[in-house]
Amino acid sequence: MKCKGVLRLAFLFMAFFYGPYKSMAWGMLGHRIVGEIASTYLTPKARKEIQQILGTESIAMASNWADFIKSDTTYKYLNSWHYIDFDSAINYTRMQSYLKSDTATDAYTKLNFLIRKLKNKKLSQNEKLMYLRLLIHIAGDVHQPLHSARTGDAGGNEIKVSWFGQPSNLHRVWDEQLIEFQRLSYTEYAAAINHASVKQRLTWQKQSISNWLFDSYRISEQLRKELQQPEQKLSFQYNFRHIETLNEQLLKGGVHLAGLLNQIFG
Numbered sequence: 451m452k453c454k455g456v457l458r459l460a461f462l463f464m465a466f467f468y469g470p471y472k473s474m475a476w477g478m479l480g481h482r483i484v485g486e487i488a489s490t491y492l493t494p495k496a497r498k499e500i501q502q503i504l505g506t507e508s509i510a511m512a513s514n515w516a517d518f519i520k521s522d523t524t525y526k527y528l529n530s531w532h533y534i535d536f537d538s539a540i541n542y543t544r545m546q547s548y549l550k551s552d553t554a555t556d557a558y559t560k561l562n563f564l565i566r567k568l569k570n571k572k573l574s575q576n577e578k579l580m581y582l583r584l585l586i587h588i589a590g591d592v593h594q595p596l597h598s599a600r601t602g603d604a605g606g607n608e609i610k611v612s613w614f615g616q617p618s619n620l621h622r623v624w625d626e627q628l629i630e631f632q633r634l635s636y637t638e639y640a641a642a643i644n645h646a647s648v649k650q651r652l653t654w655q656k657q658s659i660s661n662w663l664f665d666s667y668r669i670s671e672q673l674r675k676e677l678q679q680p681e682q683k684l685s686f687q688y689n690f691r692h693i694e695t696l697n698e699q700l701l702k703g704g705v706h707l708a709g710l711l712n713q714i715f716g
């Protein structure tokens with residue numbers, strides 16, 4: 451009986467920590483993959499300046515800081531910097547005009563804020579470090595399709611699904627579970643997908659942040675449409691159908707981030 455009680459407690463403990471919680475960003479792996487890919491496309495000058503700010507921390511390892519600090523309430527004001535919500539079924543023109551007058555505290559206004567700040571050479575070392583870590587993180591986040599999505603269901607957190615039989619939600623599947631399903635470390639993952647042609651990279655790096663947001667938005671609308679019936683059971687087939695999109699978003703995230711860092715520091 452005692453043993454059963456302990457097992458029950460252990461189960462409750464696990465259910466609490468591994469159950470469907472409200473997920474808020476690419477998981478650790480996703481951010482590191484984006485950061486690792488970005489670090490392969492820096493100009494020598496940008497690489498040097500970034501190293502002076504981050505010290506021995508790589509871009510991949512700096513990418514998770516903005517999630518780690520969520521456990522400290524001092525940084526609560528940063529929570530809405532990780533994503534942006536739009537009206538449902540908008541097109542690119544409407545998105546652009548919305549962004550032009552956007553004054554909300556969201557990923558778009560804050561990415562622009564961070565770019566402006568980091569171009570200012572008079573910042574203190576601590577400010578540079580914080581702003582750069584935030585920029586690396588948020589540039590990655592907006593490539594997770596559900597971080598630039600329609601308003602109303604918390605970026606798919608409220609779309610309940612099961613993932614290989616375990617309760618989950620659409621946001622969490624895209625933050626972590628699809629990536630973790632590949633069974634690769636972040637360096638293995640980055641090496642496996644980092645194969646855009648030079649032409650492709652240059653085309654992507656010409657895109658504006660509003661292009662990044664619209665790509666994510668378009669994908670998120672499609673993902674939602676596929677899950678019309680409630681509580682869908684996702685597993686092998688979902689992986690098979692979406693792995694290419696997932697990998698392209700991670701790759702584009704890294705290429706876009708490198709372009710942005712070269713523009714700021716190069």
Ligand SMILES: [Zn+2]
Nearest residue numbers: 474475532591
């Ligand atoms: Zn985030």
